[in-house]
Amino acid sequence: MSEEAHRGHCLCGAVRFEVSGTMPEASACHCSICRRTTGHYEAGVDVGRDQLTISGEEAVRWYRSSPEVRRGFCATCGSPLFFDRDGADWIGINLGAFDTPTGTRLAQHIFVGDKGDYYEIADGLPQYRTVPGAD
Template sequence: MHKGSCLCGAVRITVSGNLPKPNACHCRACRKQTGHYGASVDVPRSSLSVENEDMVRWYQSSDKVRRGFCCACGSTLFWDPVHHDWTAIAMGAFDGSTGTSLSMHIFVSEKGDYYEIADGLPQNSR
């Protein structure tokens, strides 16, 4: 069981089961939304519980994806591919240890020029 919340605590999440390894996404949209790159973990919707879901606002960033954030504090929480049965949760939303680590970097062809990726993990251009 993994618990987390937005910055102000209005939205609380619980994920049942172990977390898979997250990705770090360097795409333009994730960088704009988070202020750097986004790190998130994909979990089945059936293992995710959201408390105060009415505080989550959704931005439809494409035909296939919407992005969820807290309407009170603006915290990035979700990346949701609407035609799949899973949701990505921002790693920063989790409280305490997650017991996982990054698996790879994606969309590195769009990464910012102000940092280097030097952790030795696989890097995918898309």
């Protein structure tokens, strides 16, 4: 791993991971699938697959939430951890699973057209009805 490494794990510790290199900016996804998966909205970062090392990968279970997307969670404690798109060279990681400090900040909100009606987004960050460039 590189000199700069960011570590995290699921609630029970069966799955641990390490991301090498600088953390990218994060985004908050408000789509109905992320809300159902996390219980609110999902805050995460997309990192290159070559930056990620997973320990306890045998405890990761994948759920295909759409034809091209799957979500990885710990089979023991149920912690949502990963977001993965077929053919992509990146993998998304839920920020709540990282040990702090992460060195990143939210940069945008996506799929706000699908957000829950029980909260407001008031942090002043850019908001996209779907994803940047599609609005």
